[in-house]
Amino acid sequence: MNDRGRFASALWATYEHLAMMIGLGSLGLICLIWLPFAMVLHWLLPRRLGQRIGRSVIAFGFRFYLRILTTFCACRLDLAELDHLRNKGPLIIAANHPSLLDAVLIVSRLPNAVCVMKSSLMDNPLLGAAARLANYVRNDGALPMIARSREALGEGAQLVMFPEGSRTQRFPIDHFTPSLGLIARRSGVAVQTVFLEFSTPYLGKHWPLFQRPQLPLHCRARLGRRFEAGPDHTAMTQALEAYFRQEAQPVWTPSTHSP
Template sequence: MAANRTEAPLGRYIIYLGLVLFFGSGALAYNALCLLTQWLPASERRQQFSRRIMVWLLKTFIAAIEAGGVGRVRFQGVREAIPKGPSIIVANHTGLLDALFLLTELPDVVCIFKSSLRRSPFFCGVIRENDFIANDEGLDLLHAMSNALALGKTILVFPEGTRTEIPPLNEFKAGFALVARRADVRVRTIVIRNSCGLLAKGGGLLRRYATPFQYVFTPGQIFEVNEGEKAVHFCQRVESFFRHELSTDDFAPWQKQRAKASK
């Protein structure tokens, strides 16, 4: 769907810019609410209420995307494939909206986020309110993930560490595999396809993306650590699955051109 075009028609691009403004306004308002609720006594009920607001805002944003003819977001059985309980979800990282879109289907997951977002006026309060975990804390990160799993939570990880720079995949970091091995939990995979490169690495917020785009989330293979298997080998097995599933055809022409120029 629109994979061969490099730019949107002007009218649709104007709609896209309106959606950017809509998203930014909603994110700022929700972040402000999260900052205010930090003054209230911490409770599971408060956090659940906050999450419901977040999911409602994200679903409204997706509905606006589709109503405006800018794109479609499709979850191919994601909710059914990811039961509640301790497990690690591993996904490839196509763009800035990957985790936010997934939260509409999996509202209770704990996200591993880029640490710089703690300084963002759009997300600093959201991160604290929802107990998300920063990705730059070394052993503290591994302990935080293990603690979340011990509490029966599901963790969402993007092992590439950043958005895909050279299609089809960046090399995986093995932290998730170490935690899965120690906690003895399954790793469930989700393959993300974002064929116009929306908010991908090097894309920029105001790029005139080819639209209408199609953002697709597909559950993949479930992995378990074999007895005596090293974390690095387990990580390689999971990474190999993604490399088999993805190809450069799943990426926008501008991403392929950028990848060639960087070689």
């Protein structure tokens, strides 16, 4: 590599570091701005009104955040297929979980989405108030989680779940937990599969938070099959896992015509 090439490579690496800081900092700032309003509204508003406002604001905030990523951070996102789910009524949305960005990508397009979240995130000072206002579901106990998920679906929400339980450790898919099948059986609501595909495993389980991305970062959301709820949650879990193993891609290589 000649001097010009080395300079261009160093300049691009500097931009990747800057883009990483813009991305992480802007998300933190958006959450911080909404935090005091979410805390106050959680106590002042009736539950139904509060959760409707909370979910809509989160969807808007995430969409604004993704606009920052596409404008300043060389991220190329193709999420248009998620828009087909917006007016489809209650659904359990089951997605693979390659990155910390996954919930942000899905919820940005679904204003009545409810996430199943780890208790540590629900109690996080920066994230917890917004999640509680939106009436998200804790995953700290199987029976309460299933009951609360069934209640949210009964109210018309769309439940976002990652059936692996956490970010993927062994690509393309880790083993599924039985929770999703149990919720589908108890609620009678269909499971819509979604595949999130990234050009690199950025912010995956083995990607340190402050390791710079490899830009441009391409990501798309692809709708898969819809599984109707059945009486055998074990069989449903096995069928879903087999389908994800067949369809999921460890790394997506976008074509030159991708957006």
